[in-house]
Amino acid sequence: MKLKSLKINEIEFLRKIEFNPFTKKYKKGMKKVALVYPNRYVGGISNIGLQIIYSKVFEHNAYCERFYYDVFDGIRSFENATPLQKFDIALFSLQYELDYFRAIEILKKGDFKGLKIAGGPAVMINPKPLTGYFDAFFIGEVEEKVEEIIEAKSKEELSGIEGVYTGKEDKVKRVKAKIGAHLPTEIVGNGVYGRCFILEIGRGCIRKCRFCVVRTLYSPPRWRKIDDMPEVKGVEKVVLVAPSPTDNPNFLEMLEYYVEKGFKVSPSSIRADTVDEKLVNLLHEGGLKTLTLAPETASEHLQELICKNITSTDILNAAKLSSKKFNKIKLYFMIGLPYETMDDVKGIVDLANKVKEIVGVVKISVNPLVPKPHTPFQWLPFGGLQNIKKGLDQLKRKIEYLKLETNKLRIDARIPNITEYIIQTILSRGDESVSKVLEKKDFRRLSKFLGEQKIDETFPWDFIDHGYNKNMLLEEYEKIMS
Ligand code: SF4
Structure with a gap:
């Protein structure tokens, strides 16, 4: 850390x-x-x-x-x-x-x-x-x-x-702000996207992925309009940022606008089901080197569970379309979902390998699910099983399997350190008692925050009004678990 x-x-x-x-x-x-x-x-x-x-x-x-x-x-x-x-x-x-x-x-x-x-x-x-x-x-x-x-x-x-x-x-x-006029000028430094102008094109998200806090923390979705684009000076690159930039109804026009003006342009992320020939060409013209996609899972039943609605077919189509211009794809997955089997984990390796065969180079990042507050997953145990010890053992076996198989297939894989995700879960779901152990970093007594939470539990974060109805999240959770 x-x-x-x-x-x-x-x-x-x-x-x-x-x-x-x-x-x-x-x-x-x-x-x-x-x-x-x-x-x-x-x-x-x-x-x-x-x-x-x-x-x-x-x-x-x-x-x-x-x-x-x-x-x-x-x-x-x-x-x-x-x-x-x-x-x-x-x-x-x-x-x-x-x-x-x-x-x-x-x-x-x-x-x-x-x-x-x-x-x-x-x-x-x-x-x-x-x-x-x-x-x-x-x-x-x-x-x-x-x-x-x-x-x-x-x-x-x-x-x-x-x-x-x-x-x-x-x-x-929660206080919401308008997505008002963009800063006309910005600090330009050497950041994660390089030296560039960062243009916020949206806040919130229209999607309802069950693991993601954006749907509740940043609701309602707000989009920058095409006639509200700042004139960019003094940099060669513009980055279009939003939780899901390709969902901005004017995304392609925005991309085209800056590409035509001779800027390098890239979005902060891309949804696989929005990839078509036009987008691939624009991204290539805009100087993007690696296409990054987040299928989260390669299995249909888990896709239904997380509600991301990106299928393996979407990923393979995106890989085929982009292979004409790109030779590298980065994929993000998660493990530790309820009902997840070793076959689902094998599916991650298989999908990554298929993408590698299409584009040449694939890099994957696999992270355990942190069941976050304010999502329908807030009642879930970390690791996906009611018995925490069994869930952690199973997660470790999945990680070992991923390391071994990606190594065999020469897939560049970033595999997690589980401890960091255990601590993340405790810190995101904990109460004031966590405050007392933060400096000692001794989290053993806090395992209650990792386990499955009671349906009628009053959570430490329930005092925050984000504008959603807790019963609606509960209904979704019960639907998943039934
Ligand atoms: S994971 Fe992405 S697409 Fe899904 S709700 Fe969150 S921001 Fe939106």
């Missing part, structure tokens, strides 16, 4: 090549806001949500610097190596549960005494395991609330703000 720190010459290089249109000089009296991303710089700089917050802080006449875990251990800023202690407020963005460990380390090592507020998808799922570490949590899309939050002087003042949870509130309604 420890990430490699960047060397000072690497940090200097990143600073030198970064274009930052937002920053202003600090003036006496300005509130100092630390924007902390407890993960790698490449990820943080590619996150459009963080860029929006950063620009909003300056808009409201406050001052902001950014902190990344791999830059000075997250305790001195990227811009000026300013110590975290010198700031009045720290806004943490928590994208993944495993970021919790790094966030806590930053708070401790940085000896931060100001107001500590966390937001981001992991917090929107369930902030309870972090209650001992932060003054407040923000549940929702924060851009329209930045001013109120940075003006607050105490936990008590934060408590009255819509979307804020300080531990006292019985219910918190």
